[in-house]
Amino acid sequence: MTALWPQIHAERAALADDLAHLSDARWSTPSLCAGLSVREVLAHLTAGASLTPARWMAGVLRCRFDFDRQVAMRLAEYLGDSPADTAARFRRVVTSTTKPPLPVVAMLGETVVHGEDIRRPLGIRREYPVGTLTAVARYYLGSDLVVLAKGRVRGLRLEATDSDFSGGSGPLVSGPTLALIMAMTGRSRFLDDLDGDGVEVLRGR
Secondary structure, three states: OHHHHHHHHHHHHHHHHHOOOOOOHHHHOEOOOOOOEHHHHHHHHHHHOOOOHHHHHHHHHHOOOOHHHHHHHHHHHHHOOOHHHHHHHHHHOOOOOOOOOOOHHHHHHHHHHHHHHHHHHHOOOOOOOHHHHHHHHHHHHOOOOOOOOOOOOOOOEEEEOOOOOEEOOOOEEEEOHHHHHHHHOOOHHHHHHOEOOHHHHHHOO
16 A cells, blocks of 8 residues: 555646646636535645544544544645635645545545545646556456445446456446546446446436
8 A cells, every 4th residue: 555655646746747837717617516616626635635534533523523524624724815825826736745544546546536626626737647547447347345335336337448347236337447546436427438327327426
C-alpha cells in the first residue's frame, strides 16, 4: 500500500497544475459533488491530506458522529480567504502522507474521483496512468468504505475497454476505466460513456 503514495502525490500535483491558471470566477463553478464548488472540493482534498487519525476522531467527537458536519467543518477550515489561498494550501499538501484512518488506496480513490469532480465541469481532461485507474477501480469494486460503490454495482458485470480491469457478474457495464470508477461512486454524468445492458440498472441506483 505504501507504493501507492507516489501515485497519490502525482495525481495531486497534476490537479494543482491543471488549476494553476484558473480565473477567480471559474473557481465558483459547481463541481460534480452536489452543492459544492470546485474550490470547495479542492479544500476538501486539502483537509483529507492534513488530518491525522487523532485530529479526525477529535472532529468526529466534536460533531457528535455527524460525518457530513465533520466534512463541512474541515472544508471551511481549509478553504482559505481566496481562490489563490485555496490553491496554495493544496499545493502545500501535494506530497503529504498524512491521512485519516483510511486505507492508502482510499486516499488514491479520493484524489482521482474528486479530481474529476473538479475537472469535468471545467472541461479539463487528464490522461491518467492505467495502473492508477486499475488500482482505484479494483478498490471500489470491493468496498463501500467512504462512498457506496460495491453495493451500487452488486449484480453487475464491469469490464474496462482500456485496461484489464473487470469483475462482478450479471448484466454488462463496459467502457473506459475512469468512467466505471466515476459511475461506481455515483457520478451519473459518466454513465453516457458506458455501454451494456447494465447501464440502465446502474442509472436507476
